[in-house]
Amino acid sequence: MSLVPASLQRLMFGGRVTRRGARVIQRVSPDPPRLSYLWQFIRGLLFTQFLLFATWNNSGYSYVGWVTGAAHFTALMAVAGIALLIAHVVVIRIAYVALGYAGILGASGLLAALTLIVWQLDLIDLNEVTHHVAFWLIIVASIESIGVSWARYQMRLSGERDVLKSPP
Amino acid sequence: MTHHFTAISMLLRWLVALFGVFATYNPSGYSYYHWVHDGSGLVSLRVLAGVALLIFYVVYLRATVRSLGPIGIGLTFALFGSIAWLLTQWHMVSLSQPDNQSVVSLAIAASVLGVGMSWSAIRYRISGQYDSEDVGTGPI
Numbered sequence: 001m002s003l004v005p006a007s008l009q010r011l012m013f014g015g016r017v018t019r020r021g022a023r024v025i026q027r028v029s030p031d032p033p034r035l036s037y038l039w040q041f042i043r044g045l046l047f048t049q050f051l052l053f054a055t056w057n058n059s060g061y062s063y064v065g066w067v068t069g070a071a072h073f074t075a076l077m078a079v080a081g082i083a084l085l086i087a088h089v090v091v092i093r094i095a096y097v098a099l100g101y102a103g104i105l106g107a108s109g110l111l112a113a114l115t116l117i118v119w120q121l122d123l124i125d126l127n128e129v130t131h132h133v134a135f136w137l138i139i140v141a142s143i144e145s146i147g148v149s150w151a152r153y154q155m156r157l158s159g160e161r162d163v164l165k166s167p168p
Numbered sequence: 169m170t171h172h173f174t175a176i177s178m179l180l181r182w183l184v185a186l187f188g189v190f191a192t193y194n195p196s197g198y199s200y201y202h203w204v205h206d207g208s209g210l211v212s213l214r215v216l217a218g219v220a221l222l223i224f225y226v227v228y229l230r231a232t233v234r235s236l237g238p239i240g241i242g243l244t245f246a247l248f249g250s251i252a253w254l255l256t257q258w259h260m261v262s263l264s265q266p267d268n269q270s271v272v273s274l275a276i277a278a279s280v281l282g283v284g285m286s287w288s289a290i291r292y293r294i295s296g297q298y299d300s301e302d303v304g305t306g307p308i
Contacts, residue, residue: 075254082247089243094295151296162297 037152044148048141051087058133095147098162103150107143173289182282188224189278195267232284235291235299244283248276 056064063084067077099107119126129135151162193201200217203209236244252272255261263269288299 075250075257078250079247079254082243082250086243086247089239090291090294094291094297097297098295148295155296162295164297164299 037149037156040152041145041149044145045142048091048144048148049138051084051091052137052141053134055084055088056133057137091144091148095144095150097164098150098154099143099147103147104143107146108139111139111142173286173293177289178282178286181285182279184224185228185282185285186275186278188221188228189274189281192221193270194274195270228281228285231288232281235287236284240287241280241284244280245276248279252276 054063056062059065060069063080067073067081070077096104115124115126118124154160154162191200193199200221203217204214232241252261252275256263261268261272263272292298
């Protein structure tokens with residue numbers, strides 16, 4: 001029994017209300033489709049790779065190359081620099097919260113194993129590749145991208161949710 | 169809330185923040201500050217508007233401090249400050265008049281509040297991590 005008519009309750013609280021006035025609790029978030037997880041991982045991977053290589057790479061076409069090569073520091077450089085800094089802080093914090101030290105260690109181990117497999121198949125020369133900074137940038141970006149999407153996989157796999165306290 | 173957060177949602181929060189901040193004070197002379205100083209109109213109406221603005225500030229500041237934290241607030245101020253610098257360097261904004269200076273500083277403050285209000289929802293969309301304040305409205 002309710003004094004408020006069902007139509008008004010629906011307007012006030014949302015959700016479905018039966019004629020007797022009982023509110024039907026609906027699932028707020030149904031699981032997203034499986035393919036969207038793959039897309040999210042690719043999105044995270046592309047973004048973190050872009051972020052690290054946009055900040056620095058040895059071709060000279062990067063933020064560091066731009067600032068060091070310019071005659072004087074302009075406002076556009078300040079905006080781009082702060083935007084990059086914010087993106088780095090956001091990505092590193094998300095990855096650290098999602099993975100923790102154990103997760104970072106695990107992700108590094110996984111990537112090390114993958115690198116060893118590629119080396120044993122004679123696709124790369126480990127001695128030569130590890131001297132390139134680009135290799136280490138790819139490794140760091142991959143760990144970050146696993147971190148960025150990990151909270152969603154955890155939610156799907158075990159139902160556990162990452163809940164943050166106030167930053168930092 | 170966090171499940172249907174789009175660019176429009178962020179735009180709305182930002183517009184409300186701009187409205188609230190500029191309603192409190194702006195150099196045109198039509199603001200809550202000038203209204204109280206003039207002493208015109210009903211006292212009760214002024215009290216009502218004052219309480220409404222106070223509620224606006226409590227809600228926005230609390231959300232901003234909780235979601236961004238001191239580091240995030242500093243970074244957001246730096247971002248909007250440098251955008252203002254960029255606009256002056258491109259001669260789109262002139263900071264020589266004091267009126268423009270106050271409008272730009274108020275707009276920066278309002279933008280930080282707007283971002284702070286939206287940030288936990290944006291982070292949830294990026295990472296799937298909840299702010300502890302969102303848990304009540306999250307999936308059961």
